[in-house]
Amino acid sequence: MARIDWPDTPSLGAELDEFRLRMRTWIAENRPPELDVLRDWNPYMGERPTEVPEVARPAFEEWTRRLRAARLICAEWPSEYGGSDFTPIQAAILAEEMEAARAPVVTRGPGELLVGPAVLAHGTPEQKQRFIPGIISGQDRYCQGLSEPDAGSDLAAVRTRGEVEGDQIFITGQKVWTSEAADATHIIVLCRTDPSAPKHRGLSVVLVEIDPRYVTMRPLRQMPGGAEFCEVFFERAPAPLSSVIGGLNNGWRVVLTALSYERGGAATVHHLRFRQEVAALAELIRWRGRAADRRQLAWAYAQVELMRYQGLRLMNSLHEGLPPDNGSPSVRKLFWSEYHQRFCAEALALLGADAAAAPSEFRERIRGWRELYLWSRAETIYAGTSQIQRNIIGEQILGLPREPIVRGGEQS
Amino acid sequence: MGRQLRAYLGRHWPMSRVRELVDAAPEKQVALRREGTGDEMGLRGLLVPSSLGGLGAGQVELGLVCEELGYALYPGPAFGTVAMAVNALLVLADGPARDELLRRIVDGATVAVAAFDQADGWVANGAALRAEQGPSGWTLTGTKTLVVDGVSADVVLALAATGDTLRLFSVERGAAGLTATALDVLDPTREIAQVEFRGTPAQPLSGDVGASVDAFLDRARLALAAEQVGVADRCLTMSTEYAKVRTQFNRPIGSFQAVKHMCADMLVAVQTARDAVRYAAWSLDMDRPEAARAVCIAAAHAAETGQRVAADTIQVHGGMGFTWECDAHFYYKRATANAVLFGDADHHYQRLADLLERDLDEER
Numbered sequence: 001m002a003r004i005d006w007p008d009t010p011s012l013g014a015e016l017d018e019f020r021l022r023m024r025t026w027i028a029e030n031r032p033p034e035l036d037v038l039r040d041w042n043p044y045m046g047e048r049p050t051e052v053p054e055v056a057r058p059a060f061e062e063w064t065r066r067l068r069a070a071r072l073i074c075a076e077w078p079s080e081y082g083g084s085d086f087t088p089i090q091a092a093i094l095a096e097e098m099e100a101a102r103a104p105v106v107t108r109g110p111g112e113l114l115v116g117p118a119v120l121a122h123g124t125p126e127q128k129q130r131f132i133p134g135i136i137s138g139q140d141r142y143c144q145g146l147s148e149p150d151a152g153s154d155l156a157a158v159r160t161r162g163e164v165e166g167d168q169i170f171i172t173g174q175k176v177w178t179s180e181a182a183d184a185t186h187i188i189v190l191c192r193t194d195p196s197a198p199k200h201r202g203l204s205v206v207l208v209e210i211d212p213r214y215v216t217m218r219p220l221r222q223m224p225g226g227a228e229f230c231e232v233f234f235e236r237a238p239a240p241l242s243s244v245i246g247g248l249n250n251g252w253r254v255v256l257t258a259l260s261y262e263r264g265g266a267a268t269v270h271h272l273r274f275r276q277e278v279a280a281l282a283e284l285i286r287w288r289g290r291a292a293d294r295r296q297l298a299w300a301y302a303q304v305e306l307m308r309y310q311g312l313r314l315m316n317s318l319h320e321g322l323p324p325d326n327g328s329p330s331v332r333k334l335f336w337s338e339y340h341q342r343f344c345a346e347a348l349a350l351l352g353a354d355a356a357a358a359p360s361e362f363r364e365r366i367r368g369w370r371e372l373y374l375w376s377r378a379e380t381i382y383a384g385t386s387q388i389q390r391n392i393i394g395e396q397i398l399g400l401p402r403e404p405i406v407r408g409g410e411q412s
Numbered sequence: 413m414g415r416q417l418r419a420y421l422g423r424h425w426p427m428s429r430v431r432e433l434v435d436a437a438p439e440k441q442v443a444l445r446r447e448g449t450g451d452e453m454g455l456r457g458l459l460v461p462s463s464l465g466g467l468g469a470g471q472v473e474l475g476l477v478c479e480e481l482g483y484a485l486y487p488g489p490a491f492g493t494v495a496m497a498v499n500a501l502l503v504l505a506d507g508p509a510r511d512e513l514l515r516r517i518v519d520g521a522t523v524a525v526a527a528f529d530q531a532d533g534w535v536a537n538g539a540a541l542r543a544e545q546g547p548s549g550w551t552l553t554g555t556k557t558l559v560v561d562g563v564s565a566d567v568v569l570a571l572a573a574t575g576d577t578l579r580l581f582s583v584e585r586g587a588a589g590l591t592a593t594a595l596d597v598l599d600p601t602r603e604i605a606q607v608e609f610r611g612t613p614a615q616p617l618s619g620d621v622g623a624s625v626d627a628f629l630d631r632a633r634l635a636l637a638a639e640q641v642g643v644a645d646r647c648l649t650m651s652t653e654y655a656k657v658r659t660q661f662n663r664p665i666g667s668f669q670a671v672k673h674m675c676a677d678m679l680v681a682v683q684t685a686r687d688a689v690r691y692a693a694w695s696l697d698m699d700r701p702e703a704a705r706a707v708c709i710a711a712a713h714a715a716e717t718g719q720r721v722a723a724d725t726i727q728v729h730g731g732m733g734f735t736w737e738c739d740a741h742f743y744y745k746r747a748t749a750n751a752v753l754f755g756d757a758d759h760h761y762q763r764l765a766d767l768l769e770r771d772l773d774e775e776r
Contacts, residue, residue: 005771007702282772294765295758301768302709302761309687331680387669393679394672398652401667 002282004301006275009096009312012089012319019090023097030066031103034059038104052104064106064138074112074136076264077120081132088318091265092311099272109180111135111142115188118205118258122246131207143184145175145208145232146255152177153388155190156200156252160234162191164248167241169193169206171214171234177382181217181230185210188258189234194249199408203251205258208239224374259383260329267329268315270336271307274343277372278304281347284369288350296346303339310335327397330389337379338386344369344376414476420453421484427739433487434600434742445488445564445603446522455490457518459498464511465518470697471631474499475638475689482642482750485742487601489522492561495635497523500569503628504580505617513567513582513617524565526556526607527629534558534755536629537622538573541609543581545574550616552581552609558753562592562605570607570614577620587612599745604753630707631696633754637707637714638689640750641682644718647725647743648678654729665728674724681717688713705767712760715751722747 011017038056052060067073076091077083086094098105107113112135119131134140151157160173171191178187187208194202208215214237219227246254278300285293310332317324348355348369355373358366380386394400433444455477460466467473478495480486498517501510517523529540541554552572562568568583568590583590589610597604621628652675655666665671692706700706722744726733733740751757 002772004768007700007705010698010700282768294769295761298708298761298764298768299712301705302712302764305706305709306684306688306713309691310684312691313687331683334676335680335684387673390673390676391669393676394666397679398666398672398675400652400655400672400675401664403667403669404663 002279002286004275004279004282007305007308009093009315012315016089016093020093020097023094024101026070026072027097027101027103030063030070031101032059032062035063035102035104038102041104060104060106063104067106068137073106074108074116077116077132077136078128081128082136083132086265088265088268089315092268092315095265095269095272099269099275108135108138109141110144110188111140111186114144114258115142115186115207118188118254119207119245121257122205122250122254127242127245140186141180141184142186142188142207143178143181143230143232145178145187145189145234146259147177148174149176153385155255156203158190158192158203160189160191161195162189162193162204162206162244163236164193164241168238169204169241169244170236170238171206171208172236173234175232175234176220176229178217178230178232179228181232182219187215187232190251190255193251197249200252202249203255204248205245205251205254206239207243207245208234208237211237214238223377224371264318267332268311268318270332271304271311274304274307274336274340277343281343284347284350288352293350296350300343303335303343307332307336307339325397327393330384330392330396333383334386334389334393340379341376344373348373413473414480417453417477417480418483421480421486425484425486425488427485427742430485430487430601430742438594441603442564445561447488453490455494456520458494459502460514460518461502464514466514471634471693472690472697474631474635475693478635478638479642479645479686479689482639482644482746483646485601485643485646485746489524489561489564489603491602491635491639492524492559492565493517493522495639496525496527496560496632497567497569499631499635500525500527500580500628501617503624503631504621507617509582509615510617516567521566522561522564523567523569524559524561524605524607525632526559526562526568526570527632528556528558529554531557534759536571536625538571538578541570541572543572543574543579543614543616548613550581550614551611552583552614553611554609556607556609557595559592559605559607560753561603562607563594563603565592568592568607569617570609571621571625572614578622578625579616580618580621581614581616583609583612583614587614597749599742599749601742601746602749604749626704629754630704633711633760634689634692634696634707636750636754637685637710638693640714640718640747641685641689643743643747643750644678644682644685644714644721647721647740647747648675648682650740650743651675651678651725651728658730671728674728678721678724681721685710685714685717705764708760708764708767711755712757712764715755715760716757718747719744719751 035056071084075084075086075094079085116132116135119127148158163170171189187210189206189208191204192202193204214235216233218231220229220231221227222229281300282297285297314324351366354366395402433441436444457466458469459474462468474495481490501514527536529535541552541556543550543552552570556570566585570581570583571578572581589612591608592605595604595606655671655675656664658665688710692710695703695706726740726744729738729740732738
């Protein structure tokens with residue numbers, strides 16, 4: 001497999017250099033050699049976590065155990081609850097060293113990405129104690145119950161109800177685009193608890209334990225053919241009132257925290273997940289490309305470097321204790337998602353007609369590129385569509401005026 | 413420093429003064445250009461070592477300065493001297509003759525670099541300029557093209573081939589057989605010349621620079637990319653301001669998504685191009701192993717995005733954008749010219765591909 005040479009991150013001082021060395025050493029000493037079989041495995045296909053191949057699963061589980069024991073899972077979280085109080089830069093350095101060592105990423109999915117940060121920012125000490133350790137240990141596995149068929153970009157328009165009765169809250173309604181639901185034990189739900197309040201003010205965020213008596217998952221078939229997402233139906237699914245995060249009717253603020261996951265260390269090293277594919281493109285060009293296609297490789301390399309520079313700028317802000325630039329998560333998301341779509345389309349184009357109709361000897365290889373290509377269509381849609389991101393950039397960064405608001409029920 | 417320079421240029425070189433120069437008769441233009449030598453801003457000594465009277469700054473500071481020059485569409489011959497000549501002297505030359513020239517630059521001399529032999533492929537290996545050593549010294553014979561500020565220059569530095577080596581020479585204005593002719597330009601705010609040498613006496617400044625000419629060209633390419641970022645940034649500012657004040661259908665046009673989204677794309681382009689230019693400049697100053705690649709990335713990205721941002725600026729301005737009176741077209745012409753002057757995006761991506769290939773081959 002082609003190996004592309006990527007530049008090292010500049011030093012941020014002796015202390016952090018020492019920290020980097022410690023991480024590098026720990027990884028070298030603890031990464032099971034059996035994981036070498038995953039050398040060419042990509043933990044992400046662009047953005048989507050891929051399954052660990054069967055043959056490497058025992059080693060992967062051992063690796064996970066070791067990471068947990070060393071408190072390197074959710075390392076940025078408070079040590080009080082099982083994390084390691086890592087600063088965002090330390091978390092970034094850990095991620096870089098993992099990537100350099102081809103050590104697979106172990107993530108707790110939506111629990112780590114959405115739920116933990118929301119609970120840490122808005123939860124009571126009791127809630128943090130109750131929920132955070134379970135996420136880190138992997139015992140509690142969360143999926144998201146946010147979007148609905150009629151509430152996507154306009155998330156605040158959710159209609160799923162949360163009815164408070166005594167010390168319980170009962171959830172009724174429907175959610176969609178719930179990923180990783182098959183394996184989940186819990187679901188973070190955005191529901192309307194005060195229908196009489198203005199749209200954004202009557203919402204609550206609840207962590208609900210999935211009880212199949214009240215919660216039904218229905219897989220939703222997607223374009224590439226799989227069904228990684230689900231529709232979720234709630235029929236008076238109960239949860240204790242103490243599982244409402246941030247207080248009743250304060251849900252909008254909480255969900256904004258959950259959704260601004262382009263934060264901290266992870267945001268500065270997001271580009272790492274695109275590196276492996278550039279090497280794969282180099283292989284593809286060797287296999288099928290002509291001389292002119294080298295330009296494509298250079299372009300892809302350049303875009304991934306541009307993302308690294310964005311990350312470095314954020315890293316510098318964090319290092320100097322400055323607030324990140326307004327609207328910058330939108331700039332980054334727009335850039336990587338549109339880069340990736342173009343990357344996937346151009347890579348597929350190298351296969352010529354085989355992309356449409358593959359000979360059996362190359363079937364697996366070509367399917368891989370096809371799937372990447374099909375999946376990439378989702379990337380400009382989820383986590384805020386490209387159109388929404390451009391609105392945010394235009395309004396929050398450039399100060400351009402918003403469109404006139406249309407009140408509910410009115411004709412324009 | 414960037415802010416001070418922006419304020420200075422805004423006051424002393426507003427677009428009205430740029431237009432004055434553009435509208436002036438050719439003979440008058442040279443004189444007007446020479447008023448803008450960068451002297452008044454104390455920039456001439458930017459990269460010159462302090463031992464020779466300069467500020468001893470690096471490519472990072474040069475990048476900031478070039479951004480501002482681009483933002484203001486500064487038409488004076490500062491780029492040729494400050495960005496190109498000083499870099500050429502520092503990277504390619506050494507000895508007392510070089511130091512003397514650096515001192516002259518600090519004192520006010522305008523210097524251009526005749527680097528390219530051929531526009532096609534941006535050849536800079538002395539293919540079109542031969543140097544010969546005779547009894548009374550060196551003479552140069554041939555032609556160089558794409559010489560920025562070639563007509564305004566007091567001194568021309570030229571890369572010439574001597575047998576199978578490449579060397580840097582300096583030629584004084586008015587030297588025998590030297591003819592600098594302004595080329596017909598798309599962008600009236602910048603002077604680009606063809607320079608002919610016919611047995612022209614020249615002073616050698618270096619030994620064989622075949623191995624280091626790329627390092628010089630990288631600095632020139634990067635400075636141009638930095639200027640392009642400034643051009644694009646000004647376009648973004650113009651477009652955003654216009655979108656806020658121009659109203660149609662009873663509201664500012666910036667409130668329509670189509671216009672808003674064009675501006676958003678401009679912002680992403682400017683930010684990413686600026687990031688690339690700054691990183692490459694820092695890499696050069698810190699002598700990082702990835703510097704050459706970083707310059708390719710910055711040059712390619714600034715070239716393509718700069719041009720698109722300028723084109724979209726005309727679009728945001730609607731009918732007004734197409735007029736001479738609106739500033740947009742000047743920026744569009746500069747952006748287009750910059751996107752091809754020292755290499756187009758394709759050229760820079762090919763160079764990057766060559767650098768990557770070297771890695772891939774080593775891996776095998």
